[in-house]
Amino acid sequence: ACELLYLDLPPDERYSFQSRFHQVMEESDTPWRMAEGQVFPVESSYIAQEILRRTHELLNQKGFHGALEEFRKARTDIVNGDYAGAIQNANLALESTMKGILGVERVKPGKLCESICSSGLIPDYFQNFVKDFQNNILRSVAIIRNEEKGAGHGQGPKIHEVPKSLAELAVNLSGVLIKYLIERHLDQQAKSKSSSPNIEP
Secondary structure, three states, X not given: OHHHHHHHOOHHHHHHHHHHHHHHHHHOOOOEEEEOOEEEEOOHHHHHHHHHHHHHHHHHHOOOHHHHHHHHHHHHHHHHOOHHHHHHHHHHHHHHHHHHHHOOOOOOHHHHHHHXXXXXXXXXXXXXXXXXXXXXXXXXXXXXXXXXXXXXXXXXOOOOOOOHHHHHHHHXXXXXXXXXXXXXXXXXXXXXXXXXXXXXX
């Protein structure tokens, strides 16, 4: 009803209506907000699902089919209780995305992260950001995969149960990073096309 009312309002009244909607939701401690006339929940589970949905959409639309298959497997592994598999596939999906962006088939994981960061894809938002991004953020899923017993290497003599929460963290992290990298890649492509001179035939 609120969305329909928003559409029925004159354009110069929509912003104030949306602001009033937010005020009412905040006062009643209700987790709903409105953006451009669309009402949505602001719960963490919803936000996570939206990130995963957008990641899936980007991978599918932009030709990252290997990464998409691995990302689907990671999400399916979570549902099936294969948490080691989820971590492994989340890491593979992220690696495949980086390979697709760089246009390479085979490269060691450490060199892959280094190449992405030295390619100019990642802006240096603030001092040392690119270096910290490479070492502490971009490699986060790989670190989980390497360090968690049974996820990337043998679990040893005893059976090790991989925590569901850690697997979900790995899948969600890979989703956020894949989404960011592809969107940066698309931005770069758009800028490259717009800066290319138009040559008349």
